[in-house]
Amino acid sequence: MNIKPKLNPLLHASMLFALAGSAAFAAEPGPASWADANKSMDYDTFMQAAKSSFPYATPEEFKLRVENDPTLKTCNATMDQPNAAQSAEIIKFEQARIQYPKDGKMVGDWQQGEKWAKGTTGGRIGFADADNPNLPSGSNCFACHVMIPGFPGGNMGPSLVGYGKRGQSPAILKYTYDHVYDSKSIVPCTIMPRYGGQGHLLTASQVADIVALLTDPQSPVNQPEKTAAK
Numbered sequence: 001m002n003i004k005p006k007l008n009p010l011l012h013a014s015m016l017f018a019l020a021g022s023a024a025f026a027a028e029p030g031p032a033s034w035a036d037a038n039k040s041m042d043y044d045t046f047m048q049a050a051k052s053s054f055p056y057a058t059p060e061e062f063k064l065r066v067e068n069d070p071t072l073k074t075c076n077a078t079m080d081q082p083n084a085a086q087s088a089e090i091i092k093f094e095q096a097r098i099q100y101p102k103d104g105k106m107v108g109d110w111q112q113g114e115k116w117a118k119g120t121t122g123g124r125i126g127f128a129d130a131d132n133p134n135l136p137s138g139s140n141c142f143a144c145h146v147m148i149p150g151f152p153g154g155n156m157g158p159s160l161v162g163y164g165k166r167g168q169s170p171a172i173l174k175y176t177y178d179h180v181y182d183s184k185s186i187v188p189c190t191i192m193p194r195y196g197g198q199g200h201l202l203t204a205s206q207v208a209d210i211v212a213l214l215t216d217p218q219s220p221v222n223q224p225e226k227t228a229a230k
């Protein structure tokens, strides 16, 4: 597939949200909520912006991007605070979509896992300049987590440095695999993306490689922090 970069004359949806938000925040006395701030964005304007943001998407791909599945519908409707019954429903739905590697091994190769965890390509079928489809998908865990001592990471998620202290029992491997493959099967409306499966970023074997990165005693995640030279 040959993808020609094309400059997109329209703003994409997230930028429109940002602009709508800041314009509303400049007004006094200010909106009561995010929803109030975005009331001025009508459906047609939103769809036009979204469509222009995904110029290469087939209709099916576009539908996947703008239509919420049952989990996201509940999370959106409850501002990420589902009640107990809704949480149970989400967990059941998400657990059912987890697929395990064909060979049954939930732990793969940590060196490959480091590549997938650091990789930032894949998934962006939108924007003016689509990803090179020949590059493997990565997951950019470091956007939210500190994972490897000395390698920068974000703080939206907890630090995963030294994760391997939990060991590699079958229960820990399954918990880790499930959390990376489908975080919402464990924490229903977590902001952590669901990485595994059809239409998502990572294959089952890539998830197993990331499980190795987190749990293998040899992996850089589990090396002692180097102390700065005096």
Ligand code: HEC
Binding pocket: 117, 139, 140, 141, 142, 143, 144, 145, 156, 157, 158, 160, 176, 179, 180, 183, 187, 190, 191, 192, 193, 195, 210
């Ligand atoms: C958008 C931010 C974000 C990204 C990207 C992200 N995570 Fe998370 N992650 C979180 C948050 C927030 C939590 C805590 C809530 C939860 O458990 O989901 C979390 C929790 C976890 C946990 C459970 C922590 C524990 O102590 O049991 C693991 C394991 C994990 N993430 C691994 C990863 C890996 C591996 C990647 C990349 C494949 C990744 N995360 C990408 C936000 C993120």
